[in-house]
Amino acid sequence: GKKVLIVYAHQEPKSFNGSLLKIAVEELTKQGCSVTVSDLYAMQFEPRATRNDIVGHLHNSEAFNYGVETWEAYKRGGLSKDLVEEQKKVQEADLLIFQFPLFWFSMPAILKGWMDRVLVQGFAYDLSKAYDGGLLQDKLSLFSFTTGGSQEMYSNEGICGDMHYVLWPMQHGIMHFCGVKVLEPHICYAPENVSEEKRKEMLTAWTQRLKTLWKEEPIDCSPEWYFK
Numbered sequence: 001g002k003k004v005l006i007v008y009a010h011q012e013p014k015s016f017n018g019s020l021l022k023i024a025v026e027e028l029t030k031q032g033c034s035v036t037v038s039d040l041y042a043m044q045f046e047p048r049a050t051r052n053d054i055v056g057h058l059h060n061s062e063a064f065n066y067g068v069e070t071w072e073a074y075k076r077g078g079l080s081k082d083l084v085e086e087q088k089k090v091q092e093a094d095l096l097i098f099q100f101p102l103f104w105f106s107m108p109a110i111l112k113g114w115m116d117r118v119l120v121q122g123f124a125y126d127l128s129k130a131y132d133g134g135l136l137q138d139k140l141s142l143f144s145f146t147t148g149g150s151q152e153m154y155s156n157e158g159i160c161g162d163m164h165y166v167l168w169p170m171q172h173g174i175m176h177f178c179g180v181k182v183l184e185p186h187i188c189y190a191p192e193n194v195s196e197e198k199r200k201e202m203l204t205a206w207t208q209r210l211k212t213l214w215k216e217e218p219i220d221c222s223p224e225w226y227f228k
Ligand code: FAD
Pocket: 010, 014, 015, 016, 017, 018, 019, 100, 101, 102, 103, 104, 105, 106, 145, 146, 147, 148, 149, 150, 191, 192, 196, 199, 200, 203
């Protein structure tokens, strides 16, 4: 079976995000996948990129450079235990699912901190090993998130602007940079503001999508129209 890592960022199991997580765990397990969940708030995951991420001596203790220090620490096996554990989960996974509520057109800080700290140089990318040459090849990723705003608000003419501009930093800036292929995002718009019936519909749609997930082709997360 395939291995799936779900990186989950919501404080409340009874939330809509909690329900989406539960569905993914159940459906993928039913398919014979082995599913691991990093429940970031429950783990009290440290989002800050600091000196504490390096065990032992610093490469340059005169002037701290987080990127250089974590790169050097990775090479000598000197990253803190929580990072090593997350990197092991990423290394083993065929698919990374990120499940979270949209915060300020982006991911919650605790999840951004996971990206900042886990995707270290030498592990996820390296000198001239980025984008199609990134180090985490043969993996898939999927951003599954909820919003406060409606789908109309996130259209080209809408007040929030096209959702593709929200997706760009996550899909192209992070996953593609590390060589990870990107599946179509899964967006549940405004679960707080729709009817109970519509909420159930959205949850069913997620279950249905997961049933044929492994047949999906990765998307082009950097189509030309972005640059025009
Ligand atoms: P919840 O409130 O947990 O769920 C909605 C409803 O679904 C609840 O009534 C819940 O009981 C119900 N529910 C849960 N499970 C089930 C089930 N199994 N069946 C039926 N009903 C169920 N939004 C934007 O659009 N853009 C932003 O930039 C943005 N920035 C934000 C920044 C911050 C700091 C915060 C706090 C919010 C922001 N939001 C933004 C809004 C945010 O994205 C939404 O509040 C969030 O996505 C809603 O998801 P939830 O899981 O928390 O919903």
